[in-house]
Amino acid sequence: MNSLWPSMRLLVRRCRIQILAWLLPLWALVASTAPSYEDVYPSLAEREMLVGAMRDSPGTRILYGILPTPGTIGQLVQWETGTYLVWCSGLMSILLTCRMMRGDEDTGLVEISRGTGVGRWVGFWAPVFVVWGTTALLGAGISGVMLAERSTVEELTVSGSLAFGASITITGWGFAALTALICQLGRDLTQARGTAIGAFGVMFGLRVAADDRDGLSWLRWVTPIGWRDIVQPFTDDSWAPVIICTLAALGILGIAGLAFGKRELLSGYLPDRTMSTRRWRVHGFTGLWVRLARSGFLGWGAGIGALAALFGAMTGSFTDMLAPDSPTKVWVDKMADGSAVKQLMTLLTTMTVLLVASAAVRRANTLAQEEREGLVELEIATGMSRARRYWVHLGLVVLEAIMLTGIAAGSLAWVTSSQLTTDHAVARAAVFVLTQIPGVLAAIGLAMAIVGLVPRLASVMWVVIGWSLFAQSFGGLVDLPDWARDLSIVGHCLDVVGDPEWVPLAVQAGIAIASLLVGFFGFSRRDVGS
Amino acid sequence: MSEFQPIRVESLVKRFGSFTALDGLDLVVSPGEVHGFLGPNGAGKSTTIRVLLGLYRPDAGIVRVLGKDPAHESATINRQVSYIPGDVALWPNLTGGQVLDALAGLRGSRDEAREKELSELFDLDLSKKVRTYSKGNRQKVALVAALSAPTKLLILDEPTSGLDPLMEKVFTDQVRLLAERGRTVLLSSHILAEVQNLCSAVTIIKAGRVVEHGDLATLRRLSLTRVEMVADPSVLPQVTTELAESGIKATGDGTRLVIQVSTEQVPAVLGIAASHQIGQVTCEPASLEDLFLSHYQES
Numbered sequence: 001m002n003s004l005w006p007s008m009r010l011l012v013r014r015c016r017i018q019i020l021a022w023l024l025p026l027w028a029l030v031a032s033t034a035p036s037y038e039d040v041y042p043s044l045a046e047r048e049m050l051v052g053a054m055r056d057s058p059g060t061r062i063l064y065g066i067l068p069t070p071g072t073i074g075q076l077v078q079w080e081t082g083t084y085l086v087w088c089s090g091l092m093s094i095l096l097t098c099r100m101m102r103g104d105e106d107t108g109l110v111e112i113s114r115g116t117g118v119g120r121w122v123g124f125w126a127p128v129f130v131v132w133g134t135t136a137l138l139g140a141g142i143s144g145v146m147l148a149e150r151s152t153v154e155e156l157t158v159s160g161s162l163a164f165g166a167s168i169t170i171t172g173w174g175f176a177a178l179t180a181l182i183c184q185l186g187r188d189l190t191q192a193r194g195t196a197i198g199a200f201g202v203m204f205g206l207r208v209a210a211d212d213r214d215g216l217s218w219l220r221w222v223t224p225i226g227w228r229d230i231v232q233p234f235t236d237d238s239w240a241p242v243i244i245c246t247l248a249a250l251g252i253l254g255i256a257g258l259a260f261g262k263r264e265l266l267s268g269y270l271p272d273r274t275m276s277t278r279r280w281r282v283h284g285f286t287g288l289w290v291r292l293a294r295s296g297f298l299g300w301g302a303g304i305g306a307l308a309a310l311f312g313a314m315t316g317s318f319t320d321m322l323a324p325d326s327p328t329k330v331w332v333d334k335m336a337d338g339s340a341v342k343q344l345m346t347l348l349t350t351m352t353v354l355l356v357a358s359a360a361v362r363r364a365n366t367l368a369q370e371e372r373e374g375l376v377e378l379e380i381a382t383g384m385s386r387a388r389r390y391w392v393h394l395g396l397v398v399l400e401a402i403m404l405t406g407i408a409a410g411s412l413a414w415v416t417s418s419q420l421t422t423d424h425a426v427a428r429a430a431v432f433v434l435t436q437i438p439g440v441l442a443a444i445g446l447a448m449a450i451v452g453l454v455p456r457l458a459s460v461m462w463v464v465i466g467w468s469l470f471a472q473s474f475g476g477l478v479d480l481p482d483w484a485r486d487l488s489i490v491g492h493c494l495d496v497v498g499d500p501e502w503v504p505l506a507v508q509a510g511i512a513i514a515s516l517l518v519g520f521f522g523f524s525r526r527d528v529g530s
Numbered sequence: 531m532s533e534f535q536p537i538r539v540e541s542l543v544k545r546f547g548s549f550t551a552l553d554g555l556d557l558v559v560s561p562g563e564v565h566g567f568l569g570p571n572g573a574g575k576s577t578t579i580r581v582l583l584g585l586y587r588p589d590a591g592i593v594r595v596l597g598k599d600p601a602h603e604s605a606t607i608n609r610q611v612s613y614i615p616g617d618v619a620l621w622p623n624l625t626g627g628q629v630l631d632a633l634a635g636l637r638g639s640r641d642e643a644r645e646k647e648l649s650e651l652f653d654l655d656l657s658k659k660v661r662t663y664s665k666g667n668r669q670k671v672a673l674v675a676a677l678s679a680p681t682k683l684l685i686l687d688e689p690t691s692g693l694d695p696l697m698e699k700v701f702t703d704q705v706r707l708l709a710e711r712g713r714t715v716l717l718s719s720h721i722l723a724e725v726q727n728l729c730s731a732v733t734i735i736k737a738g739r740v741v742e743h744g745d746l747a748t749l750r751r752l753s754l755t756r757v758e759m760v761a762d763p764s765v766l767p768q769v770t771t772e773l774a775e776s777g778i779k780a781t782g783d784g785t786r787l788v789i790q791v792s793t794e795q796v797p798a799v800l801g802i803a804a805s806h807q808i809g810q811v812t813c814e815p816a817s818l819e820d821l822f823l824s825h826y827q828e829s
Contacts (some may be wrong), residue, residue: 106661111651190623277625277657282635292621297670374619381583383609511531 002119007126011100018099018450022190022202025466026085027141033081036144037073038153047071054079060314062208063227073155074146074234078164080242086228089138089172090200093131097179098193099376100127105266106189121370124260127179128253135172139165163242170245174224175200184259187268194299195270221248227311264423285392287386293363297400300359304404305411307355308433311348312415335476341423342495349432349473352408353490357443360401361461364447369453377529386524394448394516401440409433411488427496435494436509441487447514452519453526464489534597536561536683536714537582542591544577544738551577554591559716559731564709566729566746567718568822574589574738575718576616578609579687582716583608596683609637616687616718618668620660626658632676644678651700664693677704684715686707689725692758702727721823734822754790757799760810761785773804 012019020227041047051071054060060067064083067074101124104110143165150156179196186192203223210219210226220226221244230241282288295408323527331458336343353472370376379389420426467487475485487491492504537559544552553573559565580586582595582753584604590723593600595607597642620629634640649656652670660668669692676684690698692754698721705715705728717727726733726746759769763784773789776798780789789799796813803811 188622258775272659277659279627280631280635284638285636287635288632374615374617374623376583377580377583377615378619378633379636380585381608381611381613381615382605382633383605383607383611383638384636385605386584388605410612489565525587529580529585 001125002117003113003119004119004122004126004129006105007122008111008130009119011126011130014245015096015100015130018096020460022088022466022502023134023138023141025314025470026088026138027145029474030077030081030082030142031143032478033150034073034149034153034156035479036075036474037076038155041073042069044072047076049075057124057314058318061211062310065207066211068232068235072234074157074160074164075152077146078160078167078233082164082168082228082233085138085142085168086225089135089168090224091197091205092137092138093172093175094179094193094196096131096134097127098189098196100130102178102186102189102192104184106480110142111265113317113430121257124180124257131176132173135169135176137302138172139167139169141165143170143402156522157234159235161230161238163237163239165233166239166242167233170227170231170249171224171243173249174227174245175203177249177256181252181256181259184256184263185269187270187272191268191270192270193506212488219484221245224249232501285379285388288395289396292321292402293396296363297403298525299335301404303409304352304355304359305407308352308411309415310407311352312412312419312429314417315344315429316419333476335473335527337391338495339423340424341420342428343431345425346491346493347473348438349429349493350459351434352412353405353433353440354469354472355466356401356404356408357440358465360397360440360444361447361465362446363392363397365451365458365461367448368451371455371529374529380528387520387527389454390520390523394444394519396488397444397448398500399442402437405433405437405440424496431496434503436490436492438505438512439489439492441512442508442515445512446489446517447520449515449522450519451508452522454522498528532560533777535559535594536596536798537565537716538592538594539578539582540592540746541761542578542581542593543589544574544581544586545589551738552581552588555735555738557733560711560716561714562709564705564715564717564728566725566732567716567735568720568722568725569735574609575735575737576687578735579613579685579716579718579736581755582685585641609639610762612679612681612684614676614684614686614689616670616674616691618672620668622661623659625659626663629660629671629673631804634679638678639680640823641678642762643681645674647821648674648678648704652697663788664692666694668815669693670697671687673701675687677708682713684713685713688716688720689717690719690721691708733794755793755796756812756814757789757796757803758812759787759789759803759808761787761806761808765806765808769802773799776802 041050048071051067051069054064054067055069064079067079104127105123114120114123118317143161146156146161146164147158150158150161174198178199181194182196182199186195203225206223207221207226207229209216210223211217211229222231224245227241227245230245231238257455258484279381282291331344332340332347336346339347344499367376376389380386409430413426413431417426443461443464446464447458450461451458468490471485471488472491474480486504489508492501492508494500494505496503534557537557539555540558542552542555542747542791543550552818555574555578557578567575567578581588581593582600584600584607596610598607600607621632624632627787630645634645636768645711650673654667654670654674658667660671663671669689673689674690676686686705690701694702702782707716708714711730715728717729718723729746731745759766761769766782766784766787770780770782772788776795777790778791778795778799780787782788791799798810800813
């Protein structure tokens with residue numbers, strides 16, 4: 001374990017931006033939720049209908065789990081916001097562990113550091129300690145925020161706040177341990193990360209099964225996503241599960257450590273199924289791009305389709321709660337305009353399209369990544385023109401985004417049709433998604449502009465995505481000015497009734513075209529790979 | 531200049547912010563020539579090559595590759611150029627064979643028989659994934675792709691990096707074969723033996739400028755002659771003093787004296803050696819290493 005502490009410091013230094021990019025927005029999310037609930041639902045009596053509907057809705061049970069009764073502010077926060085925190089804690093742990101443990105091994109950093117005398121086990125324990133420390137910090141911050149808000153939200157308790165933070169922490173620890181094990185199984189970072197995210201999906205499914213069937217409630221112990229529901233923050237505030245789940249995570253780490261001890265550098269236990277070994281007939285860059293991007297498209301398509309279907313399943317119960325003058329209606333009125341169905345569809349399609357935009361931005365940014373890796377230089381050296389490289393890449397990103405949007409629209413409309421058919425719900429499900437394509441194109445355009453001009457700043461585009469999420473989801477709740485809420489790539493669409501509002505879509509289309517051209521100008525003029 | 535030159539660079543300037551990487555560089559490569567392009571680390575070799583490929587935009591100067599300006603016609607030019615970069619980057623999840631397929635698909639032309647032949651000569655297993663290859667095997671993939679492509683010009687940046695001596699010989703033989711068939715090669719390398727074996731002309735750059743250029747034979751004639759004497763330790767101090775009186779500097783380790791002089795000074799040195807009856811005297815033109823190191827070292 002030679003040089004463990006310096007290695008940990010180096011990891012924190014290298015990943016500090018990423019870590020803060022996760023922690024700060026999540027703490028802000030927690031800080032905004034409890035006061036919002038208090039504002040809209042000051043008393044338990046006003047929450048009664050909401051709580052009943054949320055407990056009965058199959059869609060919300062699948063997404064968030066079972067809302068505990070009687071539905072105090074703390075219980076609502078740990079149920080709704082807590083679900084997002086559980087997911088983010090898990091995904092953060094997965095992505096950080098993969099990057100620090102397997103990513104550094106693949107890029108040769110582990111080899112070079114061991115060449116300086118760093119202990120062999122540092123490559124395993126340094127990432128584990130850093131990620132565990134990060135999730136502990138997340139949990140501590142959550143508890144701190146909740147404790148601070150007790151001065152304005154009376155229903156929050158000390159033990160509940162501490163248990164809430166602890167439950168998010170152990171979720172992160174569980175996923176970090178599981179990912180550490182998967183990193184030993186996978187042959188490289190890509191396989192490890194893909195397997196870990198797939199495992200995240202399986203863990204989510206286990207939690208859903210545990211909530212759905214009484215006889216399967218024990219499954220909550222098997223999945224880190226279910227550990228919060230065992231701790232029951234703001235209900236039972238059980239600390240025994242915190243200790244047991246921590247020990248379970250340590251047990252998984254032990255197994256991961258054994259696997260690490262026996263594994264050769266740059267090897268893995270799983271078979272290599274990344275790509276077939278058959279020889280290709282490649283015709284130009286388009287053919288190559290399609291072959292390389294195929295599996296990623298299938299993964300995103302499946303994920304987006306599933307999420308849209310989940311949202312569709314939630315539509316049946318939501319509109320019951322949005323009766324005129326109900327507290328929920330008052331709250332939702334801050335987030336979207338129009339009838340109950342229109343408001344519901346606006347919120348659901350906004351989230352769906354944001355996921356499509358995230359996939360599109362990620363794909364657009366691969367041009368910057370491939371330039372960094374030297375692959376663009378290789379392609380240009382074979383006789384590909386810069387213009388062709390840029391426009392073919394862009395065209396395929398746009399085509400993929402349109403296809404993903406179609407999948408989202410189809411999935412949401414199809415499932416909605418089984419839950420809700422009043423007030424043009426099904427048509428709105430499809431049209432709201434499809435008419436947000438200009439927003440997705442604007443996101444692609446902005447990403448390509450950054451990649452074309454200053455590729456090392458490609459990750460800045462995630463600030464735009466993050467802002468769009470915040471502005472559309474919470475902008476109304478925190479009384480964001482209209483102009484700030486409109487600065488979003490999602491949330492602007494056409495309705496199936498009334499006069500169409502073309503202006504926002506035209507503006508987004510204009511932004512898309514202008515920024516694509518700026519990106520092309522930059523890419524064709526600047527040095528490649530400098 | 532009436533003869534067509536595959537590479538012609540005049541007064542090339544390239545800046546990165548306030549740093550001037552190339553400061554009025556000239557480079558001419560004649561048809562069918564294997565031209566060595568040398569310089570210390572950071573001299574500007576890779577920057578020059580990237581300008582030739584159209585990856586970097588020059589700030590000033592004239593650059594022509596196969597008669598065209600790479601800043602505006604790089605795609606047309608590069609279809610006729612085989613390039614091996616200093617750091618070979620390949621798609622990690624493809625096999626070596628799939629990489630060759632991809633590169634051929636991008637280029638739009640291919641000689642599959644030649645690829646097969648070179649793969650066998652380089653002993654390269656094309657069925658393995660790139661990320662399982664050693665550095666040398668990744669280099670071999672790039673070599674097979676470059677040497678087999680039906681192109682007119684080869685630009686090779688440290689092409690034998692990571693190769694074992696056997697494979698280095700295969701590479702040398704193949705480049706010689708290509709040169710005999712009329713292909714033009716620009717070879718950037720730190721392996722002086724390789725340059726000496728293959729190149730008929732060299733350009734040496736330092737700090738973004740040319741410090742030496744010409745055909746190798748001329749350079750070696752114009753360079754210093756190396757004289758080495760082996761004698762009794764009691765004799766050599768006197769010899770050193772007499773050489774110094776003639777303005778000739780000598781270095782030694784007690785029993786051996788090494789002197790580097792111009793051709794005109796050789797008789798004087800030999801005369802001093804003879805006057806002290808030193809029998810073991812070696813006299814030879816300065817090696818390429820001596821020639822290059824005199825430019826590599828800081829002044």
